[in-house]
Amino acid sequence: MVTVAVRDLRNDTAGVLQKAREGQMVVLTSRGQDIAHIVAIPAGRRPYLLPAEVIGIPQTDPGLRQDLAVLGQSDSDELGPIQ
Numbered sequence: 059m060v061t062v063a064v065r066d067l068r069n070d071t072a073g074v075l076q077k078a079r080e081g082q083m084v085v086l087t088s089r090g091q092d093i094a095h096i097v098a099i100p101a102g103r104r105p106y107l108l109p110a111e112v113i114g115i116p117q118t119d120p121g122l123r124q125d126l127a128v129l130g131q132s133d134s135d136e137l138g139p140i141q
Contacts, residue, residue, distance in 0.1 A: 059082065059083045059084075059085060060077050060082050060083070060084050060085070061084075061085045061087055061092075062074050062084055062085070062086055062087070063086075063087050063088070064086055064087070064088045064093070067086060074096065075096070078096045078097060078098045079098050080098075081098060083095055083096070083097050084096040084097070
C-alpha cells in the first residue's frame with residue numbers, strides 16, 4: 059500500500075497510476091485524512107470470441123446444423139406476422 063497526497067497525485071498522475079498498474083493499492087489523502095483508494099482493474103475476459111475460439115466450442119445440439127440449413131432455405135416472409 060502506498061499513501062499519496064492529492065497534491066502529489068496532481069503533480070505526478072502517471073507515476074501514481076503506474077504504482078496501481080503494478081498491483082499496489084494507492085491511498086489518496088487530503089490534509090492527512092484517507093479519502094480514496096486507487097487500485098488496478100483486474101484483467102477480465104473479452105466481451106467477444108474470436109472465430110477460432112467459436113470453432114473450438116463443442117456443438118451441444120446435434121441437429122442444429124440441419125435446422126439452420128432448413129431455415130436458410132426459406133424466406134422470412136413465409137413465417138407470417140409475429141403474434
